[in-house]
Amino acid sequence: MFFVIYNTETGNITQTVSAPFYMPEMFVLEEGFAVLEVDKQPNDDKEHIKDGVLVAKPEPIIDPKVTKVLEQDKVWDSIKRKRLSQITNGVLVESVNKTFHTxxxxxxxxxxIAGMAAMGTYQTVNWKVMDNSWVLLTVELLKELQVAISVKTNTNYEVAEQHKAAMLLVDNPLEYDYSTNWV
Structure with missing residues (x-):
């Protein structure tokens, strides 16, 4: 046997005490609380008191609009991770036909290096690229590299926004395929 102390307005159980250790006269209850004797230990997460009886809590009503927004947020986070992956997976510099780390x-x-070049203190160096070969990184090649990185970054930001806009229009965001058009 168990005694449960519960909120009389909400039915939420605040404390459960087994019978040998509890007698109703042991506690002075605040206004709005009551004691109920029950045969089994209640599961506070799944049960509450309604009309003086221990009953299962009703399943929460989930608003489909809220669910869709949560799904959209989840997919948008995935799109942003994909964007970052695309931006940081290297960039091809066509003049040397090599992919540089990004x-x-x-x-x-x-x-x-760009700062050093602007100050006139940069000297060309041998630079290792993603295929493990080496190229001479001149100021001109650095400029071409920075343009390629900027174009790739901006393009992938645009692709991400296009995917977000399209995903927000579909009925089931979790099934939206955002794998296309990346550079």
Whole structure:
């Protein structure tokens, strides 16, 4: 046997005590709370008191509009991850037909080199590209590389926004295919 203390307005159980350790006169209850004797220990997450009886809580009513918004948010997060992956998976520089790294560390190095070039202190270096070969990274090649990175980044941002707009129009966002048009 168990005694449950519950909120008389909501029916929510606030405390459960087994019978040998509890006698109703042991506690002074605040206004709005009551004690009910029950045969089994209640599951506070799944049961509550209604009209003085321990009953199952009703399943929450889920608004389909809220569900769709949550699904849209989930897909948008996936689209953004795909965009980042595309932006950081390298960029082809056509004049040398080589793919350069575009991860965050490489971007920092390119910015440092661009700063040195602007100050006139940069000297051409041998630069390792994604196929593990080497190219001479001249100021001219660095400019071409930075343009290629900028074009790829901007294009992928546009593709992501197009996918987002299209995904927001479909009935089932989780089934939307955003795998196309990336560069």
């Amino acid at each position: 991860d965050s560390m490489s971007a920092i190095q390119y910015s440092t």
